[in-house]
Amino acid sequence: MGCGTSSSVKDKKSEKALKAALVIQNWYRGRSAQLKTRQRYALTIFQSIEYADEQGQLQLSNFFSFMLENYTRVLEEDSELVTHLLGSNIQDKDRQDYLGLIDVPDSYCGPRLQFPLTFTDIDLLIEAFKQQQILHAYYVLEVLFETKKLLQQMPNFTHTKTSPSKEITICGDLHGKLDDLFLIYSKNGLPSVSNPYVFNGDFVDRGKNSMEILMILFVSFLVYPNDLHLNRGNHEDFMMNKRYGFTKEVLNKYKLKSVLMPPIPIDGDRATEKENKVGTTITARGIRRNGSLSEQLTKHEWEQVIDILWSDPRGKRGCYPNTSRGGGCYFGPDITSRILNKYQLKMLIRSHECKPEGYEICHDGKVITVFSASNYYEEGSNRGAYIRVSSGTPPRFFQYQMTRATCLRPLYQRVNAVESSAIRMLKERMISRKTDLIRVFQLQDCSKSGKLSVGQWAFSMENVLGLNLPWRSLSSRLVTTDKDGNTDYMSSFQDIHIQKPVKEVQSTLIETVYRYRSDLQMIFNVIDSDHSGLISMEEFRSMWKLFTSYYSVCIDDSQLDELAERMDLNKDGSIDFNEFLKAFYVVHKFDKLNKSDTKDA
Incomplete structure (x- = not known):
């Protein structure tokens, strides 16, 4: 009996332990699912705001055409501005005209490239950039001229082969994230004849090291032109670079033609033309440099390039406008199958979209999105990935995440940080439309109680901000709700x-x-x-009036004149526009509270 009693006690203890383990396991799974949901919501906020900004960017490109059509004084008196806006004349000068102006001083301690370049130069450049050294402008120009020369000899579409014994590595967006490129090269090996790469564009903008990434990729391309392939992304465009940081990073080192500028009219178009004094033909839609029309894009070609660079796959069948980005289209699985069958292809590997795990498979496995910039929106926001493919085997995915300060933080702290950053951005979006939001809130508040249902509040947010977000789920982070489930919309x-x-x-x-x-x-x-950081008061007024006319913004010009004059503190008739815009910064009350708490602690 003693043995039986002992066995019964042990069974009960085991049963309790099992139940406790199950409770802990269920709690952990529930908590992990909750954190993943919050992280997904945060990424949705980041992405919605990013795409809304890109939509604004595409709309802004049309503004420049509007400016050329309506800003008569600029066309007549400042043709150089038009030239500066729509094109670069670097191709009009010889290579030595530039390189002859630059000397590399003996005091320069950075990498010195030897042309023709070899594998050693790739390694030299990587090690120098790891030490945060700067490549001298002379070598930058040498690399750019050599890359341009080689690219002009190559077709727009390149073909490469794999075999069971030879894989090819495909990388997605890098966006100036140099550490991610270092990690890829470290884990996967440097490019070579036996280790070919495809980089799917969007090398630049947003990150801090776009120039370094370009130099590494271009030098790798010059050493292995048949084994490293560089595709153009929608950020390889000078109009995008002016907004998202690359132009600021490299200033006037080189420029790209923009596909965001409307196509230049060709002979037969109804646009009125007139010759200016610098030999450039100005039309109502753009400028045409003296030269071959074969270098210019027709309207149809321009639309095709936009579609190639801006489109995204979706689950819905058909092809329809990309309402999130404002350019390109959404294409469904039927479109994918039709194109792949037409050209006898097995799958499409593309980039252009940040994915939480660094990659995503859709359209019955026929479309793969790969994104190689980890921590794209915020540290901890997403993983990066690259793909290795070979003949006769399925693609292999490699994920990573560059971490520094937050590497030892538990998951909930990392999710909190990402979520807080996303909510901060969303609240800044809300405050920029405060007047419009209040107007819509009050229209729905028929009883003038200051309260709306969560559904009414969510409808108002979606209607005014135009962001496709789960507003009901986000309401707890954005607005105060009473016990009856009604929101105090002014909160x-x-x-x-x-x-x-x-x-x-x-x-x-x-x-x-x-x-x-x-x-x-x-x-x-x-x-x-001239990048002086100053524009005249007259330029400011003209720019603003044209801007408000194009965007149908109803603002009293006298108010803006008064504001501009007040901002001109030294009364020299010029405005430091950077300081002008920085004056309009957003104050977050909770930031102050958190800082105070930190100090007290």
Whole structure:
């Protein structure tokens, strides 16, 4: 009996332990699922705002055509501005005209490239960039001229072969994330005849090291032109670079033709033309340099390039407008099958979209998206990946995530950080449309109670901001809700406001300038062709009037004149536009509280 009793006790203890383990396991799984959901919502916020900005960028490209059609004074008096805006004349000068102006001083301690380049130069450049050394402008220009020369000899579409014993590595967007490229080369090996690569564009913008990435890729391409392939992404475009950081990083080292500029009319178009004094033909849609028309894009070709660079796959059948980005299209699985069958292809490996795990498979396995920039939106926001493919075997995926300060943080802290950053961006978007949101809130608040149902609040947010987000689920982070489930809609703005540079200026103007600050900054950078950081008051007024006319922004010009004059602190008749825009910064109440808590601790 003693043995039986002992066995019974042990069985009960085992049963309790098992139940406890199951409870812990269920809690852990539930908690992990909850954190993953919050992380997914955060990524959705980041992506929705990113795509809305890209939509604004495409709309802005049309503004420049509007400017050329309506800004008569610029066309007649400042043809150089038009030339600066729409094209580069670097091709009009000889290579030595540039290189002859640059000396490499003996004091230069960075990498010195030897042409023709070899495998050793790739390694030399990587090691130098790891030490945060800068490649001298002389060598940068040498690399650029050599790369351009070689690319001009190659077709627009390249073909490469694999075999069971020879894989090819495919990488997605890098966006200036140099550490990710270092990691890929470290784990997967440097490019070579036996280790070929395809890089799917979007090398630049957003990140801090776009120039270094380009130099490594270009030098690798020059050493192995048949084994390293560089595809163009939608960010390999000077109009995108002016907005998203690459132009600022490299200034005037080189420029690209933009496919975002509307196509230049060819003979037979109805546009009125007139010759300016620098030998450039100005039309109502753009400029045409003296030269072969074969170098220019027709409207149909321009639309095709936009579709290639901007489109995204979706689950819905057919082909329809890409409403998120504002350019290109969405294409369904039927479109994918039709194209692959037409050209006897097995699958499409593309990039262009950030994915939480670094890659995503859709359209019955026929479309793979690969994205190689980890921590794209925020540290911990997403993994990066690359793919290795060979003949007769399925693709192999390799994931990674570059981590530094947060590498030892538990998952919930990393998710909190990503989510807080996403909510911060979303609240800044909300405050830029505060007046419009309040107007819509009040229209629905028939009883004037200051309350709306969560559904009404979510409808208002979607209607005004135009972001496709799970507003009901996000409401707990954005607005105060009472016990009956109604929202105090004005609480949406209680912890955030735009710092007003001039107290007398009405909030509508502040919100408008803040909302369009990126567009205004880009236009300013175009007008400020000498990069002095200053534009005249007259240029500012003309730019603003044209801008408000194009965007149908109803702002009293006298108010803006008053604001501009107040911002001109030294009364020299010029505006430091960078400081002007920085004056419109967003104040987050909770940031101040958190800083105070940190100090007290």
